[in-house]
Amino acid sequence: MTVKHLIGYARVSTSDQDTSIQQAKLKAAGCATVRAEKASGRSRDGRSELEAVLDFIRPGDTLVVVKLDRLGRSTRDVLNLVHELEQKGASLRVLEPEIDTSGPMGKMILTVLGMVAEMEVGFIRERQRAGIDAAKAEGAYKGRPVTIDHDKIVELRREGKGATDIARIVGCGRGNVYKVLKAAGID
Incomplete structure (x- = not known):
């Protein structure tokens, strides 16, 4: 009989952030192994802990994350990762909100939530751009200070x-x- 594992993955984007809350939630969810890293979610480049999990994961195992955005920022990246897991006979479980890709409903919900999350990032960028443009028009925003001579x-x-x-x-x-x-x- 093959032993099935729950493997946790925690990620924060910057060095001043901490993964301890995510790690505690993953352990509480039954993950014996939890890998954590500080790296941007824009791409998989430089995310060695995620690569280690993907190399290690076996058929029947489940990759567990606290939130979907811990895996990636774009829907395509997350769906590609889910596809890789499926190719290995593994699945993804998201704790908040609860999603499990081991069934068709979980895959559909994951796709929709991924698209909504990506759309929200776009809205945030638009609001940020509008704020910067308004501050520039008022003369309050000068941009990044010049650091080279x-x-x-x-x-x-x-x-x-x-x-x-x-x-x-x-x-x-x-x-x-x-x-x-x-x-x-x-x-």
């Missing part, structure tokens, strides 16, 4: 230095050097 970059270029040397001297990336030079009308 544009005059120094132009001066070094006029001295014949290349972009790589300028970037090293000023302490920025070459792309920043190119942007400053382009804005100054210098090739």
